[in-house]
Amino acid sequence: MIKVLIVDDSAVVRQGLSEIFSSEADIEVIGTAADPFVAVEKMRQLKPDVITLDIEMPRMDGLTFLRKIMSQHPIPVVICSSLVSERSDTQLKALEYGAVDIILKPKLGTKAFLFESRQLITDAIRGAAQAKVKLLGVKKVTSPKLSADAVLPSVPLKAMAETTEKVIVVGASTGGTEAIRVLLQSMPADCPAIAIVQHMPEGFTRSFADRLNQLCRIQVKEAETGDTLLRGHALIAPGNRHMLIKRSGARYYIELREGPLVSRHRPSVNVLFRSAAQHLGANAIGVMLTGMGDDGADGMLEMKQAGAATVGQDEATSVVYGMPKEAFKRGAIDVQLPLEQIGSKVLAISLKR
Incomplete structure (x- = not known):
């Protein structure tokens, strides 16, 4: 089982991600946190394999928290962000600080998008669980998988x-x-x-x-x-x-x-x-x-x-x-x-x- 800790100040996002992960046989949500200070304590107690982390949060922003994690006790981190265009540079900085991947928050209410997001999100978690993370200097298929034939026929x-x-x-x-x-x-x-x-x-x-x-x-x-x-x-x-x-x-x-x-x-x-x-x-x-x-x-x-x-x-x-x-x-x-x-x-x- 891949043990996941969800860190996000939005209760809706925490609930949505929890529902997605709980439906997967190999992923377990061991806790959620509304900000990095709560997350630190839960990390000590629960020892997650992967953390999902929002960027904009109260008391401490996600980038600062990410740097602390990766410079002290590295753990695979997947940034979960809305990725609005004006914040894209921040997401690039997150990758520089050691985040394994970036995924979009699920846009609840759009079923087709949520279905596609479910696959991308769970794949990101499984990928992060396998990732080799470094100290920062101061497979499972749940749905049919289409081949390239769906876009470009073989000839x-x-x-x-x-x-x-x-x-x-x-x-x-x-x-x-x-x-x-x-x-x-x-x-x-x-x-x-x-x-x-x-x-x-x-x-x-x-x-x-x-x-x-x-x-x-x-x-x-x-x-x-x-x-x-x-x-x-x-x-x-x-x-x-x-x-x-x-x-x-x-x-x-x-x-x-x-x-x-x-x-x-x-x-x-x-x-x-x-x-x-x-x-x-x-x-x-x-x-x-x-x-x-x-x-x-x-x-x-x-x-x-x-x-x-x-x-x-x-x-x-x-x-x-x-x-x-x-x-x-x-x-x-x-x-x-x-x-x-x-x-x-x-x-x-x-x-x-």
Whole structure:
């Protein structure tokens, strides 16, 4: 059983999360707290495996509490926030302080959204329970899981002429925000074009991309339909939209789509990787980073079968060794490497192929 402590000043949210977790056979709510001071005492008494934490609370804000937890007695923390756009920078700071994941508070009253939130929330808790958290310097399926067929039908792969112009496609989930930062900061200004799916809520990916754009030598932005994949540029799939790569002559471009959850995610790595297999073939280089579950494993195998080179993050440097592990088990990954070596390996592949 995964023992969860819910820390949120809203009684409605505490009740809603408690109901969601209590319906899961492997998750137990061992307590709730309306503010961090109450939470500290309950942590001492109950010893939770995972904490859900709001940002805006009385007496002590969630970020301050998170820093105290991660600098004294690290424990997996999932930020539970409404993620209004003007507060997105705060959520990014939470990830820097050591939060494992960020989820949206369930919007009670919208049944379809709540159903989808239930899957994302419980997946986040299970992922956090597996996460390896560090001291901060001062699987279970409960519903049918759709494949990429729901968004992009499988078609017989055609032989595609290999060119010198490569495209790097990246998939990540739990722990991926930091892994993507490390990868992109290792890229020179003239690196191959990069397309990324990171499991994130809607309204969060734009600030994530803007922050990376400030930190990296390459240009980083949230993807829009019609964006061309260019050298020295990285495009990040927006939350709640599937991202596909298409080809028109020698031009590769982005198409965003609505559609159902694929592998319980939107955007889905499987959708991106399948589109890369179909439209890039051997011109693609696939990278699977840290994350819970198996989203992207089947798509990466399709990429490899289409002639693409594939690289996975190793277990030692993954926050959750789930997605790379599943891709490796399927025979979809050519080589597994520590995170810090992936950038140089990808660049070397792009020059050889």
